[in-house]
Each structure stands twice: as structure tokens, then as C-alpha cells.
Amino acid sequence: xxxxxxxxxxxxxxxxxxxxxxxNILTKRVAEMCDLPVKNPDGSPMMDExxxxxxxxxxxxxxxxxxxxxxxxxRKAVKRTREANGKLEAAFDNEAEDTLEFLCTITKRFNNxxxxxxxxxxxxxxxxYSDPLLGFIRxxxxxxxxxxxxxxxxxxxxxxxxxxxxxx
Numbered sequence: 001x002x003x004x005x006x007x008x009x010x011x012x013x014x015x016x017x018x019x020x021x022x023x024n025i026l027t028k029r030v031a032e033m034c035d036l037p038v039k040n041p042d043g044s045p046m047m048d049e050x051x052x053x054x055x056x057x058x059x060x061x062x063x064x065x066x067x068x069x070x071x072x073x074x075r076k077a078v079k080r081t082r083e084a085n086g087k088l089e090a091a092f093d094n095e096a097e098d099t100l101e102f103l104c105t106i107t108k109r110f111n112n113x114x115x116x117x118x119x120x121x122x123x124x125x126x127x128x129y130s131d132p133l134l135g136f137i138r139x140x141x142x143x144x145x146x147x148x149x150x151x152x153x154x155x156x157x158x159x160x161x162x163x164x165x166x167x168x
Contacts, residue, residue: 030151032063035111036144041136048112056125056141057108060151069105073098099142103129106145 035055038046046054059065076098109121110128118127129138144150 028152030060030062030148032151033057033059033108034151036141036150038110038113038137039140043140046113052112054113055111057111058141058145059106059108061146061148062151066106066145069102072105073102099138100126100129103138103141103145107141 035057038054038056040046048054061067061070076094080094104122104126107125107129110124113124113128115124115127115131118124128134129141
């Protein structure tokens with residue numbers, strides 16, 4: 001096997017006393033879950049009545065939960081296209097429902113948020129994402145859960161002791 005040379009942004013090979021210093025790629029791994037900020041319609045962070053940030057604990061794009069939810073969404077779109085004799089427009093017919101199911105699957109819970117009438121984490125998650133007048137939450141959460149950067153930042157902070165990697 002040939003040696004691999006790692007270069008910095010300037011294109012030079014960093015070295016210590018004549019030895020090439022390779023990056024330990026495992027230091028670049030992202031967190032499996034993170035608490036993403038929930039935002040108001042204007043993009044500002046949402047806060048509860050006492051000033052605590054409202055967040056959503058979500059599975060990241062590197063997890064099986066996220067990958068399976070994304071694959072299910074894509075399979076549904078392909079199936080609708082096939083059933084419509086290849087008409088691509090059919091893939092988008094139930095896009096809102098597919099997004100709802102995707103987000104409900106990858107969101108473990110909301111923190112510092114309640115939805116009157118919804119009992120339990122999963123019911124609250126579904127109620128928030130299903131409410132058309134709270135669609136701004138669904139829209140920004142869909143975008144934010146696709147950003148690997150959000151999970152990179154979470155991997156550099158200590159994980160809360162209540163988080164786990166189980167689904168449910």
C-alpha cells in the first residue's frame with residue numbers, strides 16, 4: 001500500500017521532526033443525536049415562558065433511524081411515480097405527509113415545549129408537526145436535520161445524560 005500524504009489548506013504537508021502528521025479521521029465523527037433549536041417564524045430561537053430554549057432531540061443523518069426514514073420517504077415517492085405511469089409530478093403528491101412521517105420518526109422529543117391535548121413525547125411531536133399553523137417548525141426542522149454541521153457541533157459538546165440512541 002502506498003503512503004497517503006495529508007495536506008493542509010495551503011497545500012503543504014504538516015510535519016513534526018520530519019514525520020508526516022495524518023489526521024485521525026475518527027475525530028471528525030458526528031453525534032448520533034443532538035438537540036436542535038426550535039425557531040420562531042422569523043428564525044429567532046424559541047424560548048419557553050421562563051427563558052429556556054425550546055429544542056428538539058433528533059436522530060442525525062448518520063444513524064440507521066434517520067437513514068431508514070429517509071429511504072422510506074424516497075421509496076414512497078418512487079412508488080407513486082411508477083403507479084402514475086412515470087409522471088414525476090406524482091412523486092410530490094403526498095410530499096407534506098411524507099415529510100411529516102420522516103420528522104416524526106427522527107424526532108425523539110421536544111424539550112421545553114407542550115402541545116395541549118397531546119400526552120407523551122411521540123404525541124407531542126406528531127401534534128406539532130401536523131399543525132398547519134406551526135408549519136414553520138416543520139420546515140426549518142426538515143432543513144436543519146439534513147445539515148451534518150448541526151451534528152458535528154453536538155459531537156463536540158458533552159451529551160446530556162438523558163439521551164440515548166434507542167428509538168422511541
